[in-house]
Amino acid sequence: MQPLADRLRPQQIDDMVGQSHIIGKGKILNKLIHNKSIPNMILFGPPGTGKTTLANIIAAITGKKYVKLNAVNCGVKEIKEVIDATKIDLFSYNGIILMLDEIQALNRKQQQSLLEVIEDGSVTLIASTADNPYFVVYKAILSRSTIFEFKPIQKKDIFKGLKRAVDKFEELYTYETINVEEKALEYISETCNGDMRSALNKLELVFNTGIDIASNSVNITLENVVECSSIKMLNYDKGGDDAYSIMSAFHKSLRGSDADASIHYLARLVKAGDIQGITRRLLCVASEDVGLAVPQAITITQACVASALQLGFPEARIPLAQATIYLAQCPKSDSVIKAIDVALSDLDNIEIGDIPFNLKDAHYSGAKDLGRGLDYKYPHNYENHYVKQQYLPDPIKDKNYYVPCENKNEIAFKQYWNSIKKGE
Structure with missing residues (x-):
C-alpha cells in the first residue's frame, strides 16, 4: 500500500504547511508560481520539508512534462x-521540468551535463x-539558478498537517x-524534528498498531505514540551545513x-x-575568547x-x-587573537625589516665579527628584571600588537608594566 x-501529499500550494517565508501569499516563490514564470531553482533544506511536493505542484500548475x-x-x-x-516532447508539452533529487550526489562532470539544456531553456x-x-x-x-532555503517545519505547522x-x-x-x-498528535509534532514526512510516517505506524479488529475501530493514544517512538534524530552530518551551523552556534x-x-x-553535539x-572548539574558545582575562582557563x-x-x-558529557x-561564565578577552592576527597580516602586507643585530644568534665562532649580539642587554641584570632596548625591526619598531582588554588580569598586568616603565 502507498505510504x-x-x-496525502498536497496538490496545491495552499495545502502545504510551513515555508511561509517563500510560499506564503505575496512571497517570491508564490508569485513566481502564480505567474507561471518558473526559473531554474535549487531547493535546499532538511528532509520532509516540502521540496519534492513543491516541485510536483509547480509541474502540475505550469502544464510542463515532469521528469524526476x-x-x-x-x-x-x-x-x-x-x-x-x-x-x-517539447512539441507536445509546454516545456520540461526536470526534478533532480539529491543533486549533491552528482560529480562535477555529471552536473556539467545539465548546462546545455539549462542554457537553451528547453528544460527547467x-x-x-x-x-x-x-x-x-x-x-x-x-549562477543559472535561484536558490530557495527550506526550513524545518515548526511544531504548530506539523500539528496542523497531522490534523488535516x-x-x-x-x-x-x-x-x-x-x-x-x-x-x-502534539507529541509527534514535538519529536519529528521539523520533518512532515517523518510525522506522517509515525502517525501511520501508530494507526496500524492501534487497530482493534474485534470492534472495527482504531485508537491513537499518547501511550501508543510513545511506545512506537524511536529516539529523536537530529540533523547532523559532520561534513555538512547542519554540523557547521551547530558548531558555530556553540562557539558564539x-x-x-x-x-x-x-x-x-x-x-546537540553530544x-x-x-x-x-567539541573538544577542539572548547580549546579554541579558551584562548580566542577568554584568553588573558582568565589565563588558567586553557589549563582547566x-x-x-x-x-x-x-x-x-x-x-x-560531564567534563x-x-x-x-x-x-561561558569566564570574563572575555580577544586581545590574544587580535595580536597574532595583526602580526600575521603585517608579514604579508608591509615591510617588516631585519631582526635587530643585538637580538641575533651569537653562539658561534665569528658572530662578533658580524656584529651579532654585541649590544644585547640581559634583562635579569637590571632592576625589576627589565631594561629598555629595541626588540622589533626598525620599520615596525613602534608597533603595538598586543592591546590589553578591560578585565581584572590584563588591567593588573598593564598597571604593573606602566609602573616599571614609567621612567623610560
Missing part, C-alpha cells in the same frame, strides 16, 4: 537520455539537496470509529557568555557523538578535554559540560 505521506531523477542512482547516461527525450531544472548548495553544487549551475491527515482518515479507511488523542554562545545556550548546543569537534579546559577523551561517551559552563 500515508504519499497519499534521483542523483543517487543516475549518471551522465540517464541525464542525457532525459535530455534527448525532451527534443521530442528543479534540484533538491539537504546540503548547502554553495558547498556541493557546481558554480555554473548556481486525521480529517481525511474517513476517506482513506473503512473502520467504524477512529479515535485520536490530541496529545498524541560561549563567546556571548550564555551558559544555557552553550549547554543546549553542546547537547547527541551526534562529535567528541573531537585542557584537563576537562583530557578527561572526556579518556572517559568516552556517555560519561564524557565537557563542566568546561562549557566554565568558559
